[in-house]
Amino acid sequence: MLMGPGRAAADDTSVTAALPLCAKADFEKAVDEAGAALRTLNATNKPLFQDKLRQLKEKHGWSTDQFLKEAAPYVEDDRITVWDEQAADLLDKITAMGQEGSSAKAPDCALLSELRGTMKALVETQTEKWTYLFGKIDAALTAP
DSSP: OBOSTTOBOTTOHHHHHHSOSOOHHHHHHHHHHHHHHHHHHHHHHHHHHHHHHHHHHHHHTOOHHHHHHHTHHHHOSHHHHHHHHHHHHHHHHHHHHHHHHHHSSSOOHHHHHHHHHHHHHHHHHHHHHHHHHHHHHHHHHHOO
16 A cells, blocks of 8 residues: 555555665765765865965964974864764764675665765764864964
């Protein structure tokens, strides 16, 4: 018994089983898309941030050795460590779910949905980190 367009009643599993909503390749595609989003995020932000670090070095007239010491707080602190740890945890989870999904005998659409949500969380985590990094460096560049 169908309950509206494309919806099977809870007791009619034959209809939903015949119409898979995802395929094994969807897992690989989802991981690839998240990887591409992260590469774009980093490719866009890293050169801009490095340029701002150079501007900070020039503003203060730091030597290279002094710069390495003085710039450390702009790239390493407790908040950045938390984001880095979250990213590492999310990457481990994504890898495990991607492998599980692509090696399963039948695609698990709930797992695919969870995988996509985890990848979204990873991109959001990295976006938050970049926003924070830029906020710190911009504040230092505009300070007297």
